[in-house]
Amino acid sequence: MKVKNSRLDAIRLILSTQEIGSQEELLSELAKEGFKLTQATLSRDLHQLRVVKTVGVQGRYRYVLTRPQQYRHEGEHGETRPAAVQQETNGYLSIKFSGNIAVIHTKPSYASTLAYHIDNYDLPEIIGTIAGDDTVMLIIAENTTHTAVLRALRTIIPNI
Amino acid sequence: MKVKNSRLDAIRLILSTQEIGSQEELLSELAKEGFKLTQATLSRDLHQLRVVKTVGVQGRYRYVLTRPQQYRHEGEHGETRPAAVQQETNGYLSIKFSGNIAVIHTKPSYASTLAYHIDNYDLPEIIGTIAGDDTVMLIIAENTTHTAVLRALRTIIPNI
DNA sequence: AACCTCAAAGAATAAATATGCAATTATGAA
DNA sequence: TTCATAATTGCATATTTATTCTTTGAGGTT
Numbered sequence: 181m182k183v184k185n186s187r188l189d190a191i192r193l194i195l196s197t198q199e200i201g202s203q204e205e206l207l208s209e210l211a212k213e214g215f216k217l218t219q220a221t222l223s224r225d226l227h228q229l230r231v232v233k234t235v236g237v238q239g240r241y242r243y244v245l246t247r248p249q250q251y252r253h254e255g256e257h258g259e260t261r262p263a264a265v266q267q268e269t270n271g272y273l274s275i276k277f278s279g280n281i282a283v284i285h286t287k288p289s290y291a292s293t294l295a296y297h298i299d300n301y302d303l304p305e306i307i308g309t310i311a312g313d314d315t316v317m318l319i320i321a322e323n324t325t326h327t328a329v330l331r332a333l334r335t336i337i338p339n340i
Numbered sequence: 341m342k343v344k345n346s347r348l349d350a351i352r353l354i355l356s357t358q359e360i361g362s363q364e365e366l367l368s369e370l371a372k373e374g375f376k377l378t379q380a381t382l383s384r385d386l387h388q389l390r391v392v393k394t395v396g397v398q399g400r401y402r403y404v405l406t407r408p409q410q411y412r413h414e415g416e417h418g419e420t421r422p423a424a425v426q427q428e429t430n431g432y433l434s435i436k437f438s439g440n441i442a443v444i445h446t447k448p449s450y451a452s453t454l455a456y457h458i459d460n461y462d463l464p465e466i467i468g469t470i471a472g473d474d475t476v477m478l479i480i481a482e483n484t485t486h487t488a489v490l491r492a493l494r495t496i497i498p499n500i
Numbered sequence: 501a502a503c504c505t506c507a508a509a510g511a512a513t514a515a516a517t518a519t520g521c522a523a524t525t526a527t528g529a530a
Numbered sequence: 531t532t533c534a535t536a537a538t539t540g541c542a543t544a545t546t547t548a549t550t551c552t553t554t555g556a557g558g559t560t
Binding site: 219224 | 519
């Protein structure tokens with residue numbers, strides 16, 4: 181529907197330019213733009229947009245957008261490996277390499293947990309990680325082969 | 341205090357191994373581990389850990405860990421640029437380069453919004469982004485200079 | 501010990517958010 | 531168009547989560 185789509189756009193715009201801490205607050209911003217809706221509908225909209233309420237600066241709550249699926253990074257000369265059968269619950273789907281970067285793709289919402297585990301192991305092969313919602317990027321140490329990275333990761337992700 | 345710290349660890353562990361959808365649920369998992377606390381305390385714990393409730397697979401809600409600050413990537417031979425005076429609300433703090441990667445550091449919780457904007461512009465200089473809480477990583481296209489990236493980003497981040 | 505200070509936590513409650521249900525409206529097929 | 535089906539929404543409410551206020555107790559300091 182047209183109304184809903186433009187409202188979702190408006191929500192995206194508002195959330196990316198203002199610090200919104202509650203649905204009521206967002207509701208009144210939307211009202212300024214001419215959108216008339218109830219909190220119930222807004223709750224559903226946010227769920228659909230997969231917006232999350234985080235803890236921002238000064239410990240204040242804040243609604244932030246998460247990444248839409250289509251913006252996922254696709255490696256240029258990435259050596260792809262077939263995703264193993266899903267027997268673990270770590271959400272792992274695939275890994276790709278591009279130079280000193282590895283990109284792990286996970287099921288939605290699993291990325292940060294996986295990155296957390298990888299960080300915890302403090303592998304010498306990996307100097308840093310960053311996680312989105314369904315993507316983990318690993319920065320690989322110098323003089324380290326992709327194979328070595330895979331071997332190191334196997335302790336954490338047996339199904340890699 | 342000792343009790344609290346081990347409880348926070350327990351929370352991290354539980355959240356990274358199970359799909360928890362509500363505080364009550366987490367509370368009962370903690371009870372199994374011998375932690376006795378109320379929902380009020382748990383709410384405060386989650387706030388302190390900056391845990392967020394996201395929308396996971398099948399549209400179900402799920403609490404996930406966000407990254408602790410200490411795992412932030414620090415570039416080896418990164419060419420640093422002084423952070424401009426904060427006149428915008430985009431949260432931009434600094435940008436560093438390392439080979440085909442650029443790392444943008446933002447104020448807490450601003451990263452995903454910024455990445456969202458960068459994605460939206462679909463700049464040819466940037467083939468992909470990933471955002472944590474206060475860090476955005478950009479994968480730079482081949483044969484693209486750092487200067488070109490900066491120029492491209494200026495439309496989105498005037499204070500870069 | 502006696503005192504102070506401050507983090508931690510519970511109880512109760514406020515505030516915020518999600519959802520079941522019914523009504524309405526859009527979409528599509530015949 | 532007309533009917534059937536599905537999507538959207540509001541209302542009311544359940545559920546969930548945050549917070550105020552108060553008490554407790556751990557560590558320090560004298």
